[in-house]
Amino acid sequence: MIDALGNPQSALVLGGGSDIAVATLEQMAARRLRRVVLAGRNEGSLASAATRVEAAGCDQVATVHFDAVDAAGHDAAISDLFSQHGGFDLVLVAFGVLGDQGQAEVDGDEALRIVQTNFTGAATAMLAASRSLVAQGHGTIVLLSSVAGERARRSNYVYGSSKAGADALAQGLGDALHGSGVHVMIVRPGFVRSKMTEGMAPAPMSAQPAEVASAIVRGLEKRAEVVYVPSKLRYVFAVLRHLPRPIFRRLPL
Amino acid sequence: MTGPFGTEEVQLVTGWGRTAATAAKHLAPETSDDVRKALLHSEGHVIPRGLGRSYGDTAQSAGGTVVDCTGLDAVRLVDVAGGKVTVAAGVSLDALMRTLVPLGLFVPVTPGTRHVTVGGAIASDIHGKNHHHDGSFCDYVESMVLDLPDGRRLHLTPEDDAFWATAGGLGLTGVVVEATLRMRPITTSSMVVDSWRAADLDACMADLEASDAAHRYSVAWIDCLATGARLGRSVITCGDHAEVDDLAPRQRSHPLAFDPHSLLQAPQVAPPGLMNRATVRAFNEVWFRKAPRRRHRSVERISTYFHPLDGVRGWNRLYGPRGFLQHQSLVPFGQEEALRSIIERLAASGCASFLAVLKRFGPANAGHLSFPMPGWTLALDLPIGPPALGPMLDALDELVVAAGGRVYLAKDSRMKAELVPQMYPRLESWRAVQRELDPGGRLRSDQSQRLQLLP
Ligand SMILES: Cc1cc2nc3c(=O)[nH]c(=O)nc-3n(C[C@H](O)[C@H](O)[C@H](O)COP(=O)(O)OP(=O)(O)OC[C@H]3O[C@@H](n4cnc5c(N)ncnc54)[C@H](O)[C@@H]3O)c2cc1C
Ligand SMILES: NC(=O)c1ccc[n+]([C@@H]2O[C@H](COP(=O)([O-])OP(=O)(O)OC[C@H]3O[C@@H](n4cnc5c(N)ncnc54)[C@H](OP(=O)(O)O)[C@@H]3O)[C@@H](O)[C@H]2O)c1
Numbered sequence: 006m007i008d009a010l011g012n013p014q015s016a017l018v019l020g021g022g023s024d025i026a027v028a029t030l031e032q033m034a035a036r037r038l039r040r041v042v043l044a045g046r047n048e049g050s051l052a053s054a055a056t057r058v059e060a061a062g063c064d065q066v067a068t069v070h071f072d073a074v075d076a077a078g079h080d081a082a083i084s085d086l087f088s089q090h091g092g093f094d095l096v097l098v099a100f101g102v103l104g105d106q107g108q109a110e111v112d113g114d115e116a117l118r119i120v121q122t123n124f125t126g127a128a129t130a131m132l133a134a135s136r137s138l139v140a141q142g143h144g145t146i147v148l149l150s151s152v153a154g155e156r157a158r159r160s161n162y163v164y165g166s167s168k169a170g171a172d173a174l175a176q177g178l179g180d181a182l183h184g185s186g187v188h189v190m191i192v193r194p195g196f197v198r199s200k201m202t203e204g205m206a207p208a209p210m211s212a213q214p215a216e217v218a219s220a221i222v223r224g225l226e227k228r229a230e231v232v233y234v235p236s237k238l239r240y241v242f243a244v245l246r247h248l249p250r251p252i253f254r255r256l257p258l
Numbered sequence: 259m260t261g262p263f264g265t266e267e268v269q270l271v272t273g274w275g276r277t278a279a280t281a282a283k284h285l286a287p288e289t290s291d292d293v294r295k296a297l298l299h300s301e302g303h304v305i306p307r308g309l310g311r312s313y314g315d316t317a318q319s320a321g322g323t324v325v326d327c328t329g330l331d332a333v334r335l336v337d338v339a340g341g342k343v344t345v346a347a348g349v350s351l352d353a354l355m356r357t358l359v360p361l362g363l364f365v366p367v368t369p370g371t372r373h374v375t376v377g378g379a380i381a382s383d384i385h386g387k388n389h390h391h392d393g394s395f396c397d398y399v400e401s402m403v404l405d406l407p408d409g410r411r412l413h414l415t416p417e418d419d420a421f422w423a424t425a426g427g428l429g430l431t432g433v434v435v436e437a438t439l440r441m442r443p444i445t446t447s448s449m450v451v452d453s454w455r456a457a458d459l460d461a462c463m464a465d466l467e468a469s470d471a472a473h474r475y476s477v478a479w480i481d482c483l484a485t486g487a488r489l490g491r492s493v494i495t496c497g498d499h500a501e502v503d504d505l506a507p508r509q510r511s512h513p514l515a516f517d518p519h520s521l522l523q524a525p526q527v528a529p530p531g532l533m534n535r536a537t538v539r540a541f542n543e544v545w546f547r548k549a550p551r552r553r554h555r556s557v558e559r560i561s562t563y564f565h566p567l568d569g570v571r572g573w574n575r576l577y578g579p580r581g582f583l584q585h586q587s588l589v590p591f592g593q594e595e596a597l598r599s600i601i602e603r604l605a606a607s608g609c610a611s612f613l614a615v616l617k618r619f620g621p622a623n624a625g626h627l628s629f630p631m632p633g634w635t636l637a638l639d640l641p642i643g644p645p646a647l648g649p650m651l652d653a654l655d656e657l658v659v660a661a662g663g664r665v666y667l668a669k670d671s672r673m674k675a676e677l678v679p680q681m682y683p684r685l686e687s688w689r690a691v692q693r694e695l696d697p698g699g700r701l702r703s704d705q706s707q708r709l710q711l712l713p
Contacts, residue, residue, distance in 0.1 A: 006708035009277035009314060009583045009671035010648045014708065036648065037674070142321030143280035143704075186270055186281035186320060223645060227580060 006094060007145065011225035012037040013094035017086060019071060019130050020100025022050030024199035025149060027057050028214035029097065029221050034061035036222070042090055044071030044082075045100070050200075073100040073126030074118070079133045087137040095225075096134040098127055098148045101168075103201050109163040116163055123167035128174050131189075135178055138187040145188045147221060148175045152193045152233070155242040158258045179230060190224055192217065193242075194234040210235055271318040274311050274574050276581035277642060277671055280320035280704055288329040290346070290405065290435040296325055297407045297433065303702035304407065306433040308378030309350060311371055313584040314671025315704035316428050317378070322702065325433055327377050333357055334436070341441045342400065347377030347434040352568075359516035359560065363441035364499070366398035370615075372518070372565050377434045382668035383426035383628040385635075387475035387497070387564070390620040394630050396425035397623050403436040407700035411435075416624075423691035426628035428667060430706055431695045446513040448500040449475075449563040454553040455546065459490025459598060463634070466618055469496045475563075476618070481542040482604050482611040482638065483535070490601055492616065493549040497563055504557055518561035522570045530578040533641045538610035545613075577641050583671050585651055586637040588619065588629065589663035596661035597634050600654050604638065607650040611638040626688035629666045637669070648672070667705070675710045685711075 007013050014037050018026045021043025030041055041063050045051045051068040059066050067090075071082060087093065104119035131146055138144035153161055154168035172191055179189035194217050196208035217234045224232035233239040245253065269284040285300065287293045297304060303322035310317055318324060330348035337343070338361050345354065351365050352372035358364070367379070367386045374384065380402065385394045404412045404424055412432070414421040424431045452473070456462035462478050469476050473496035480492040502513050509515075567573055574582070589596045604611060615637045622631040640647060655677055658665060664681035665673055679685050692701075692712065699712070706712050 006315065006320070006704045007278055008708060009275060009581070009642065012648070140321060142282055184270055186279055226642065
């Protein structure tokens with residue numbers, strides 16, 4: 006159960022190998038988290054994530070195959086996980102691919118992979134999870150969205166728009182679930198130094214996975230609906246969102 | 259929706275602290291037969307609920323059924339001469355006082371609010387300011403009727419193990435539908451109250467200890483923001499039931515008059531952060547200065563003395579949308595240093611406690627999970643918000659456990675499950691009785707899940 010301070014005791018992570026997810030689980034393990042299922046497509050990254058989460062103090066950690074792109078299978082996969090494991094307090098939707106913007110502009114397959122993972126997969130997974138959570142009468146969905154979805158930028162608009170879609174779905178879902186005992190929290194980090202951004206030059210105001218993790222823990226305590234990491238990005242993007250197109254287009258973003 | 263056992267709908271439920279809401283089917287039986295049917299015919303797990311004055315998640319059950327017992331509100335039998343009353347379990351102490359105080363009977367134990375049910379009072383084996391003198395609520399229960407999920411109905415007396423598993427059993431042993439209570443005879447509805455300030459924790463503890471023998475009721479309110487030499491500065495109040503001679507002449511013609519009402523209604527929506535360090539500090543300062551420096555005697559109404567917060571309806575909403583929690587701990591006598599560390603830790607943490615209450619407990623009873631045992635109990639009301647709160651409370655729990663003490667489960671909403679067996683050494687014996695009463699494992703609350711009370 007989630008306690009008065011928003012701490013979960015059990016979690017299902019979709020995209021269980023994510024650096025941000027593992028950092029989050031480590032901090033939660035120091036509080037009340039004990040039981041974790043890491044679901045993902047890559048056994049290697051799941052196994053090393055499991056080792057870290059166990060070392061942080063979770064005594065029941067399992068890994069299971071889950072492909073975000075297999076949207077048609079999400080309903081069955083997620084409801085099976087809920088019944089096999091006796092439910093979860095938290096569902097963390099962490100999978101995502103940055104993709105290659107240049108490639109996506111010339112190759113439909115790359116665009117499809119990005120959109121199917123980040124939007125379609127997130128949509129079907131969140132909706133499936135919400136049904137199981139409503140049935141158990143409580144729980145939280147946390148979506149790792151991105152500030153990239155706040156306004157699509159020339160440099161990564163395929164990724165940005167796919168995140169925007171998932172983010173919008175989570176907003177609507179949060180409203181739909183109001184009063185059901187199920188809460189949806191959207192996390193919008195800026196540039197995070199993780200596997201996803203390996204080898205890239207960090208953008209200004211970049212963060213470590215651990216900073217995203219503490220913002221998530223704190224957001225759950227406050228029952229926040231949207232969390233920015235770092236928090237000042239909320240104001241940066243409030244401005245960027247409203248810049249006139251001709252100016253926005255010319256920004257080096 | 260009206261189902262076969264009264265109204266039935268899915269509702270979002272929280273405790274008094276308004277944290278960790280969960281949804282469950284809500285059944286509102288009006289008779290004990292309805293309760294039996296509700297238990298037999300509902301599916302999944304169930305938990306009884308009274309007036310929801312527990313602070314945390316003890317009277318809710320996510321995805322299951324909450325059996326709201328407040329419709330069981332009949333006062334069945336009053337034996338004024340014998341000082342006994344038989345009531346349905348949903349009767350509130352408020353209703354009981356309104357009915358019986360004018361007849362010269364008072365509830366044997368009252369918490370800081372009248373708005374709790376008899377069922378809730380039994381399930382938490384509640385204590386009052388008179389614990390050092392009179393013990394806790396279940397010491398005054400002569401018998402009770404317990405409905406079990408499989409349809410059995412038990413008539414229990416203190417001779418039965420199931421009685422003491424239900425006393426303080428957090429609703430997890432069945433639904434209490436009726437109880438017979440021994441009441442306290444009184445001749446007036448007033449209290450003679452002595453109050454005075456204590457400059458620091460040593461003075462406070464010494465004064466409380468010295469007044470135990472002389473007074474039936476005693477408690478100290480501590481300003482937990484005071485630090486250094488003023489650490490533990492407090493206001494002590496000791497009370498006893500007034501005799502007619504103690505009353506002002508104009509009150510003597512109606513010595514048992516009892517008509518409390520709430521004067522104020524808290525706003526429906528309070529801004530987050532209203533109860534912060536600055537406002538609490540200002541309040542504590544005024545309240546401390548207002549108290550008499552030297553021992554001062556006054557005659558107060560029962561409601562003013564016991565239930566000052568009942569004067570503001572819905573005051574829990576003042577803590578804003580994030581809600582609040584209560585941490586009530588107990589350390590045995592001889593562990594005064596642990597108590598001091600707790601108060602120091604709290605004062606240094608920057609978390610504002612809106613009035614902390616310190617009191618001394620007398621001997622424990624046979625309740626397997628009853629909270630009281632000889633020692634000092636400290637209750638803190640804390641708003642959710644400061645990031646330091648969670649780690650600070652975990653640290654307090656460690657201090658409490660190391661001192662051989664415990665945390666009150668009726669108030670808990672965040673404790674670590676691992677600590678329960680250390681705090682409640684009779685947990686295993688309770689579990690054994692619980693399994694006999696509920697072999698199907700139907701009874702379950704969010705708290706029992708969170709604290710793994712029923713593995
Ligand atoms: C302002 C305030 C002051 C308080 N002061 C004190 C105090 O001084 N001392 C003290 O001990 N407590 C105190 N409390 C706590 C309160 O007395 C207990 O939490 C009490 O159990 C609440 O009763 P309720 O009817 O509201 O029950 P709920 O909060 O609805 O339920 C409490 C427990 O009782 C069980 N329960 C309810 N009805 C039944 C039933 N019919 N059969 C079986 N189980 C049942 C529930 O399952 C749950 O486990 C205070 C609370 C408040 C808000
Ligand atoms: N890093 C940033 O700058 C940043 C900024 C804002 C938002 N985010 C978002 O944060 C989330 C986590 O990212 P991260 O930074 O932690 O990067 P990460 O370590 O690369 O995590 C992403 C995870 O998604 C998994 N994944 C990708 N496609 C999948 C699929 N089809 N099925 C199952 N799993 C799949 C990856 O699995 P593999 O282990 O198999 O690769 C990887 O474990 C992502 O949604 C990302 O969009 C990141």
